[in-house]
Amino acid sequence: MAASKDHGSDTPDAVAASLAEATVVRLPVYFRGLVELAEEGVTTVSSQQLAELAGVNAAKVRKDLSYLGSYGTRGVGYDVGFLMQQIGRVLGGNEPAPVVIVGAGNLGKALSRYDGFGASGFPVAAIVDADPGVVGRRIAGVTVRHVDDLHRVVKETGCQVGIIATPAAAAQGAVDRLVAAGVRSILNFAPTVVTVPDDVGLRKVDLATELHILGYYEHRRGAARATG
């Protein structure tokens, strides 16, 4: 939490640093709702309307938005365009954050060619692989380099996000190298859970964990069906 709620005297970055993770998770959802409204030509939105679009309650919307600043107008609501600007700014202002993909197999190649990352502001700036036969090839305009050069590649390209697209057995090693090279975020597509040092600020998204959780819900549902 910020020591002060007087955002008028805080820098935008100080505001950003003070956001609870739970709030950060919801901001993109609000953002999408605002985009929808903007496309429809709507210029003002109440917390109640935005809550319905985001699937949360109005109190949460107001609380979340209040951390960004007092950008609403009592009795009226929020200006759609202005709120989009503010959320976009806090979430990283669309400054592209280049990513490095580790593993140029089927998945790695597909992810490299997938324009979704670039569209989300995460252009693929580097690809590495352990197979010397693949090193030197170009994929989607990027030349594959050897995984042993990962540290150097990360420094050269300024990548701060690593995407693991290796086989399960190589995933933890790739993570360790990425961490050593200084990336701050890791998206792990390998079918295994990997661990990162209990460092400050390193954010990891583990597809295997997510799948396990989905599996749990599946299982629970089956159980509910069986017992209820």
Next chain:
Amino acid sequence: MAASKDHGSDTPDAVAASLAEATVVRLPVYFRGLVELAEEGVTTVSSQQLAELAGVNAAKVRKDLSYLGSYGTRGVGYDVGFLMQQIGRVLGGNEPAPVVIVGAGNLGKALSRYDGFGASGFPVAAIVDADPGVVGRRIAGVTVRHVDDLHRVVKETGCQVGIIATPAAAAQGAVDRLVAAGVRSILNFAPTVVTVPDDVGLRKVDLATELHILGYYEHRRGAARATG
């Protein structure tokens, strides 16, 4: 929470249903630590050791494991193999949960061929696409069907997990169809945040949201560097 903590009289499924989401998220991480120990031939582990492997504290490990039942031995620790069995059982017992992939473009094809899903217990049982020119082709042994048949495909294959690999513009439509068809979990790879009805139990993982969060941490880190 379960009304009772007497797991001896609860069915395994009733135990599973009572787990807090925060605990469910950590179980696969413990599981990986246990796999590591088992590979090294270790047969007993203390909450402290497991905590270090998982990057959490020992109290949390004991609390989490206590929801599964009293499977430890005071003064000794936990049996590695037995604990793996218990966690595996609660998380869904390795029963495969077939998935349907929506979108047979570059990403959809790569995900279809990617054996990581199958390895994690999520075999790809169906693929659908909107392009009639793609319908009928076989990808990794699965024949592509038309997205208009999604409801029927889901019913036929028993898929309960949907993976969105469409362009951003088609993602929300795909989600709506999946929800209508009755899937209970959605993994969205499209570069946009999608919303689902505020239904009971539908679990959604949004890669765009995850990327936004990663972006936030990047941004925050840059801000810290700039101001600190």
Next chain:
DNA sequence: TAGATTGTTAATCGATTAACAATC
């Protein structure tokens, strides 16, 4: 018995929600 470690309680912390004064 002495040492070790669990399982659980109680305290703390943070996030959610309802309610309402402020105010457009």
Next chain:
DNA sequence: TAGATTGTTAATCGATTAACAATC
């Protein structure tokens, strides 16, 4: 002014943690 809606407070809820009695 009357109605609407924000921003914030205070209450509630749930998750985390420290501490320790139970017990191997």
